Amino acid sequence: MVDSLRIVRTIADYQFGKGAGKALFPETCSFIFSTTGKVRQIFDEGKRIATLVPDSGLLTISIEGAKRLQKFFPFPKLRVVVLDEVSEFIASGKSVFAKHVVYVDEKIRAGDEVLVVNTKDSLLATGKALLSAYEMLEVRRGVAVKVRQGVKK
Numbered sequence: 061m062v063d064s065l066r067i068v069r070t071i072a073d074y075q076f077g078k079g080a081g082k083a084l085f086p087e088t089c090s091f092i093f094s095t096t097g098k099v100r101q102i103f104d105e106g107k108r109i110a111t112l113v114p115d116s117g118l119l120t121i122s123i124e125g126a127k128r129l130q131k132f133f134p135f136p137k138l139r140v141v142v143l144d145e146v147s148e149f150i151a152s153g154k155s156v157f158a159k160h161v162v163y164v165d166e167k168i169r170a171g172d173e174v175l176v177v178n179t180k181d182s183l184l185a186t187g188k189a190l191l192s193a194y195e196m197l198e199v200r201r202g203v204a205v206k207v208r209q210g211v212k213k
Contacts, residue, residue, distance in 0.1 A: 083132035126186040153210035
């Protein structure tokens with residue numbers, strides 16, 4: 061159990077930045093293991109925080125996990141900012157199109173887990189970036205972020 065906590069914290073620090081592990085996973089975390097004994101899902105207070113993807117060895121974060129990262133990291137780290145007019149669509153779980161992106165953390169690369177927020181930094185969704193930060197701002201067509209979970213879903 062202690063090893064599992066250390067492992068997921070280390071992965072979070074690598075994936076999101078220094079300190080993310082402790083911000084996401086407090087000592088009170090519980091784990092669901094696969095049949096092979098590997099960590100699959102991490103919970104705290106009955107809410108799923110993240111899932112460990114076996115193919116990549118990286119984490120996908122839930123809305124609860126996204127809230128913790130948003131509180132820990134200052135704006136704009138890990139964030140894709142969209143127009144306020146599309147907030148409802150994104151919050152209901154729809155993908156983010158490049159034409160709706162107004163600002164983005166310049167360190168985001170295609171494949172990264174990201175937080176989708178509106179211009180007031182209100183969390184709308186969590187998802188996977190399909191484009192780099194530069195591409196999101198330059199390209200005017202196509203999906204920029206594939207949303208995994210919206211706050212209203």
